[in-house]
Amino acid sequence: MNEEIVTIQVDGRPLQARKGQMLIEVTDKNKIYIPRFCYHQKLSIAANCRMCLVDVEKAPKPLPACATPVMDGMQVATRSKRALDAQKAVMEFLLINHPLDCPICDQGGECELQDLAMGYGRDISRYHEKKRVVKDKNIGPLVQTDMTRCIHCTRCVRFGEEIAGLKELGATGRGEHMEIGTYIEKSMISEMSGNVIDLCPVGALTSKPFRYSARTWEMQQIPGIAPHDSVGSNIHFHIKGNRVKRVVPAENDSINEVWLSDRDRFSYEGLYHPDRLTAPMIKKSGYWQEVDWETALSFVRDGLKHVMHHHSSDQLGALASASATVEELFLMQRLLRSLGTANIDHRVRQSDFTDQDKAPLFPWLGMPIAELEKQDAVLLVGSHVRKEQPIINHRLRKATMHGCQVLVINSLNYDLNFNVATRIITSPTTIPETLAGVVKALAGSGKISPDPDLKTAISTATVSDNQHLMAETLLNAGKGVILLGNQAMAHPQYGALCSLATALAKATGCHIGFLSDAANVSGAWIAGATPHRGPGGKAADKKGLNAATMLENELKAYVLLGLEPELDCLDGHQAMQALQAAEFVVNLTAYSSESIKAYADVLLPIAQFAETSGTYINNEGIWQSFNGVVPPPGEARPAWKVLRVMGNLFELEGFDFDTSLEIKEELKNQIGLKSVSNMINWSVPHLRAASSGIERITEVPMNSIDPLTRHAAALQKTTDVADGKLHIHPQLASAKGLDEGQIARVEQDEQVVELPVTLDERVPKNGVLIQAGHPDVASLGPWHGQIKLGKA
Amino acid sequence: MTETAEKIELSSNAREVIDQWIVKYPKEQKRSAVLAALREVQHENQGYLTVPLMDAVADYLDLPKIAVYEVVSFYSMLETKPCGRHSISVCTNISCMLRGADEIVEHIENKLGIKTGESTSDGRYYLKCEEECLAACCHAPMMMVDHVYYENLTPESVDEILDKLD
Ligand code: SF4
Ligand code: FES
Ligand code: FES
Numbered sequence: 001m002n003e004e005i006v007t008i009q010v011d012g013r014p015l016q017a018r019k020g021q022m023l024i025e026v027t028d029k030n031k032i033y034i035p036r037f038c039y040h041q042k043l044s045i046a047a048n049c050r051m052c053l054v055d056v057e058k059a060p061k062p063l064p065a066c067a068t069p070v071m072d073g074m075q076v077a078t079r080s081k082r083a084l085d086a087q088k089a090v091m092e093f094l095l096i097n098h099p100l101d102c103p104i105c106d107q108g109g110e111c112e113l114q115d116l117a118m119g120y121g122r123d124i125s126r127y128h129e130k131k132r133v134v135k136d137k138n139i140g141p142l143v144q145t146d147m148t149r150c151i152h153c154t155r156c157v158r159f160g161e162e163i164a165g166l167k168e169l170g171a172t173g174r175g176e177h178m179e180i181g182t183y184i185e186k187s188m189i190s191e192m193s194g195n196v197i198d199l200c201p202v203g204a205l206t207s208k209p210f211r212y213s214a215r216t217w218e219m220q221q222i223p224g225i226a227p228h229d230s231v232g233s234n235i236h237f238h239i240k241g242n243r244v245k246r247v248v249p250a251e252n253d254s255i256n257e258v259w260l261s262d263r264d265r266f267s268y269e270g271l272y273h274p275d276r277l278t279a280p281m282i283k284k285s286g287y288w289q290e291v292d293w294e295t296a297l298s299f300v301r302d303g304l305k306h307v308m309h310h311h312s313s314d315q316l317g318a319l320a321s322a323s324a325t326v327e328e329l330f331l332m333q334r335l336l337r338s339l340g341t342a343n344i345d346h347r348v349r350q351s352d353f354t355d356q357d358k359a360p361l362f363p364w365l366g367m368p369i370a371e372l373e374k375q376d377a378v379l380l381v382g383s384h385v386r387k388e389q390p391i392i393n394h395r396l397r398k399a400t401m402h403g404c405q406v407l408v409i410n411s412l413n414y415d416l417n418f419n420v421a422t423r424i425i426t427s428p429t430t431i432p433e434t435l436a437g438v439v440k441a442l443a444g445s446g447k448i449s450p451d452p453d454l455k456t457a458i459s460t461a462t463v464s465d466n467q468h469l470m471a472e473t474l475l476n477a478g479k480g481v482i483l484l485g486n487q488a489m490a491h492p493q494y495g496a497l498c499s500l501a502t503a504l505a506k507a508t509g510c511h512i513g514f515l516s517d518a519a520n521v522s523g524a525w526i527a528g529a530t531p532h533r534g535p536g537g538k539a540a541d542k543k544g545l546n547a548a549t550m551l552e553n554e555l556k557a558y559v560l561l562g563l564e565p566e567l568d569c570l571d572g573h574q575a576m577q578a579l580q581a582a583e584f585v586v587n588l589t590a591y592s593s594e595s596i597k598a599y600a601d602v603l604l605p606i607a608q609f610a611e612t613s614g615t616y617i618n619n620e621g622i623w624q625s626f627n628g629v630v631p632p633p634g635e636a637r638p639a640w641k642v643l644r645v646m647g648n649l650f651e652l653e654g655f656d657f658d659t660s661l662e663i664k665e666e667l668k669n670q671i672g673l674k675s676v677s678n679m680i681n682w683s684v685p686h687l688r689a690a691s692s693g694i695e696r697i698t699e700v701p702m703n704s705i706d707p708l709t710r711h712a713a714a715l716q717k718t719t720d721v722a723d724g725k726l727h728i729h730p731q732l733a734s735a736k737g738l739d740e741g742q743i744a745r746v747e748q749d750e751q752v753v754e755l756p757v758t759l760d761e762r763v764p765k766n767g768v769l770i771q772a773g774h775p776d777v778a779s780l781g782p783w784h785g786q787i788k789l790g791k792a
Numbered sequence: 793m794t795e796t797a798e799k800i801e802l803s804s805n806a807r808e809v810i811d812q813w814i815v816k817y818p819k820e821q822k823r824s825a826v827l828a829a830l831r832e833v834q835h836e837n838q839g840y841l842t843v844p845l846m847d848a849v850a851d852y853l854d855l856p857k858i859a860v861y862e863v864v865s866f867y868s869m870l871e872t873k874p875c876g877r878h879s880i881s882v883c884t885n886i887s888c889m890l891r892g893a894d895e896i897v898e899h900i901e902n903k904l905g906i907k908t909g910e911s912t913s914d915g916r917y918y919l920k921c922e923e924e925c926l927a928a929c930c931h932a933p934m935m936m937v938d939h940v941y942y943e944n945l946t947p948e949s950v951d952e953i954l955d956k957l958d
Contacts, residue, residue: 183862
C-alpha cells in the first residue's frame with residue numbers, strides 16, 4: 001500500500017498519521033481521549049451520535065472525529081471551548097430521553113453514557129417533558145433488553161451486519177419513534193450474539209444470566225482462556241465472593257480480536273449446576289456413599305491393583321476429555337504408562353485411527369489464526385465452522401469480504417454466514433470419493449504425486465463441474481488452505497480424507513489445516529494422551545489401544561477424566577456397555593448423574609474451567625496458561641492434584657509436583673523445540689464403496705459439546721443444543737410416510753429408538769441427521785452407519 | 793408480533809412487477825427494488841402488509857427480514873395493519889396548521905367517528921396518523937386521499953370529497 005504520511009496538530013501536539021485515516025484513530029493511538037458512543041474500532045463508521053465533535057481549524061462547524069479524515073497540516077482542538085460546548089450540547093440531547101435509572105441498571109459503573117455524563121453533562125436537566133418509553137423485547141436467553149435506555153448508536157445493528165453476518169437487530173420506526181430491536185418477537189440466533197452486550201455503550205443490551213447479580217466495582221477481573229473450541233479465545237473472568245459472575249472477552253488481536261463466542265461467554269454457568277459433584281463417592285455393595293479423599297483414593301488404588309493383579313495392566317484403560325489441561329493429560333498418561341499400560345486416549349469422537357503413526361505432532365491449523373483472513377481460497381471439508389469454531393469462522397468471513405473463494409464439501413447444507421463459491425453436499429460415505437474427484441480434476445496438470453496408491457484411489461472417482469471448479473480455484477489461489485473440520489475428523493475414512501486432502505494441497509500449493517473440536521486437542525497430543533505416542537509425540541515403546549478399541553474390547557477397568565461417555569463418545573451405546581461390563585470404573589468428573597452412577601465404582605470430584613490452573617494449547621500451537629480463579633465446590637480438587645496423589649499412592653516415580661507450572665516445565669523440557677508440519681506422506685488407503693441405503697449423519701451442536709456447556713443453563717435454552725430429533729429431508733420423509741412432529745422408528749445396528757421427526761432441507765435425500773450429545777439418541781450406536789426408518 | 797413459520801409466496805403479478813424494477817438497478821443492487829416491491833404487495837393485499845408478506849419480499853430480494861421491517865416501519869405510506877379502502881392523510885405541518893389543518897382533522901374525526909390512525913368500521917375510510925408536509929404548502933390546508941391531492945380545504949369541500957368515495 002502506498003501510504004502517505006501526514007503531520008497534524010492535536011491540542012498543540014504534532015502527530016504523524018496516514019493520510020485519510022480518521023482523526024479518532026489517530027488520537028486513540030496517541031492516547032488523546034475524544035468522547036464517543038457510536039464509533040468502534042472494529043465496526044464501520046456511522047457518525048450518528050455526534051459525541052466526538054472536535055474543533056478543526058478553518059472548519060465552519062465542529063466536526064465528528066470519527067468521520068473526519070486527517071489532512072496534512074490539520075489543526076485540531078479537542079478541548080477548546082467550541083469543542084467542549086459541542087460535546088456538552090450533544091450530551092444534553094442524549095439525556096433528554098435517556099432514563100435516570102442508573103441505580104437499577106446493570107450497566108451502572110461500566111456505562112459509557114454514565115461516564116461521559118459525569119464529564120460533559122449538566123447537573124440538572126433543562127427539559128421537563130416526558131421521556132420516551134420503549135417496550136422491552138425478549139430476544140432470547142442470553143441478551144437482556146431495556147430498550148428505553150438505547151441511545152441509537154447502532155453499534156449492535158452494525159455488529160449484526162458486519163461481524164455476525166446475520167442482521168437480526170435493526171432500527172425500525174422513524175424520528176422519535178425509532179426503536180432498536182427485532183421488530184417481531186424473535187430470539188437472536190447468532191453464535192456471537194453476546195458481543196452486543198459489550199458493544200452497547202449503555203444498559204440497553206446486557207447479559208441475561210448475569211442480570212442483577214453484581215456491580216462492576218465489586219468484581220475482580222482476572223484473565224483466563226476459553227475452554228470450548230480449539231481457538232483458545234482470551235477471556236476475563238469477573239469474580240465476586242469466590243464466584244464467577246460473568247465472562248467477557250480479553251482483547252488479543254492475533255486470536256479472538258475483541259470477540260467471544262456465546263458458548264465461551266456463557267458456559268461459566270455450568271460451574272454452578274446443582275449436579276456438581278462436591279465430595280468423593282464410592283460404591284460399596286451396590287450403595288453409593290460419600291467418603292473422604294483418603295478413603296476414596298485408597299479404594300481406587302485397591303480396585304485398580306485388584307484388576308491388574310487378577311488380569312493384567314493391559315486390562316486397564318483411560319479415556320480423557322480433550323478439554324482437560326495439558327498438565328492433567330500429561331499426568332494421566334504418565335500414571336497409565338507407569339502402571340504398565342499405554343491404553344490412554346482422548347480421541348473419543350474419532351473412528352478411524354489407521355494412520356495415527358503418521359499424524360503430525362498435533363492436528364495443526366497449518367498457519368496462525370490471523371493468517372486465515374488473508375487466504376484467497378479455502379476448502380472446508382466436513383465442517384460446520386460457523387458453530388464449531390465461531391472465531392475461525394469470523395476470520396474466514398473476513399477473508400471472503402476480501403474476495404476469498406470458500407469451497408465446501410459437507411454432508412449437511414449449512415447456513416454459513418458468508419458467500420460460498422462452490423458447495424457439494426453429499427452423504428458421509430461419499431465424501432472421500434468426492435474429494436478424490438477434486439484431486440482427479442488436476443490429473444492433466446502434471447502436479448499430482450505419482451504415488452500408485454493415490455492413482456488407484458482416484459481412478460474410479462468421477463469429476464463433476466463443481467469438482468473441476470474447486471480444483472481450479474485452489475490451483476489459482478495465491479494463498480489457499482484445505483481445512484478438515486470436526487466431522488471430517490470423526491469420519492470412518494479419516495485417513496483417506498487426510499491423504500487426499502494432502503495430495504490436493506501439495507498439487508495446488510495450498511496449506512492443510514485441522515479444526516479440532518475441543519480446547520486442548522493439541523495439548524492432548526503433545527502431552528502424550530495417545531496410545532501410540534508419548535509426550536512430545538515420541539513414538540511409544542509400548543503401544544496401547546485407541547479410544548474406540550478400548551471400548552470395543554470391554555476392558556476390566558477404566559479411568560475416565562472429564563467425560564460423560566454416553567454423550568461424548570462416538571458410540572455412546574458401546575461405551576455404556578463396556579463401562580457397565582467392567583469390574584471397576586473410576587470417574588474423575590465435575591458432575592454426578594444417574595447414568596454415571598450406573599456404571600462407575602468411584603466418583604472423584606474435580607475442579608474444572610476457572611477452578612484450576614493449567615495450560616491449553618490451541619489449534620495454532622500457542623501454549624496459554626491460566627490460574628484457577630475461584631475455588632472448586634466442596635471437596636472437589638484440581639484433577640492434576642488428584643492424579644499426582646494417585647501416582648504417589650501407587651508409589652510411582654515422577655509425581656512429585658507442587659504446582660501445575662512444574663508439570664508444564666517438565667513437559668516442555670521433555671519435548672524441547674519441535675516443529676510441526678501437516679505436509680505428511682500419508683498412505684493412501686483403498687476408498688470404501690459408498691453406502692446404498694439411508695446414511696446416518698451426525699453432528700454435535702455447539703452447546704452440547706462437553707459436560708460444562710451441557711450444564712450451562714442459558715446456553716441450554718438456545719437453539720444450538722442437541723434436540724433428540726430425526727432430521728430428514730421432506731422428500732425422504734414423504735417417501736417414508738413421515739411428517740413433521742410424527743414419531744419415527746429409527747434403527748441402527750439392531751438398536752431401535754423412537755424419535756420425533758423434523759423436516760430439514762439441509763439434509764441430503766439419502767441420509768438423516770441425528771445430533772449427538774442428547775440422551776435420547778445415546779443408545780443408538782456410532783455416528784455413522786445405515787439407518788432403517790419406519791413409523792413408530 | 794412474533795416470528796412466524798408461515799411462509800407465503802408472492803403472487804405472480806407481484807413477482808412480475810418486482811422483476812421489472814429489479815432490472816432497473818445494477819445486478820448486485822436488487823435491494824433497491826424494495827420500495828417498489830412493498831408498494832405492489834401492499835396494493836394487492838387491501839392496502840397493508842403482514843409479516844409473512846414482508847418476509848416473502850425479503851426472501852425474493854435476498855434481504856435480511858429485519859431490513860424490510862426497517863423500511864416498512866420507516867415510511868408512512870406503508871401500512872402494517874388492516875385499514876379502510878380510502879386512505880386520508882391530512883397535512884398538519886406548519887403551513888397547513890396555520891391555515892386551519894387542525895380543524896380539518898377534527899372535522900373529519902367527527903364526521904367519520906374515528907380518531908387519526910383508525911379506520912371506519914365499514915372499512916370505507918382510513919384516517920392516517922399525523923402527516924408531515926406534503927409539499928403543497930401554497931394551497932394549505934391540504935389533504936391527500938388515495939394519492940390524490942386536494943387543496944384549499946374547507947369542512948364543506950372535505951365533505952364533498954369524502955362523500956363521493958365508494
Ligand atoms: S441497543 Fe445499545 S448498541 Fe444498540 S443502538 Fe441502542 S445503545 Fe447502541
Ligand atoms: S463517535 Fe463520532 S459520531 Fe459517534
Ligand atoms: S405544510 Fe402542509 S403541505 Fe406543506
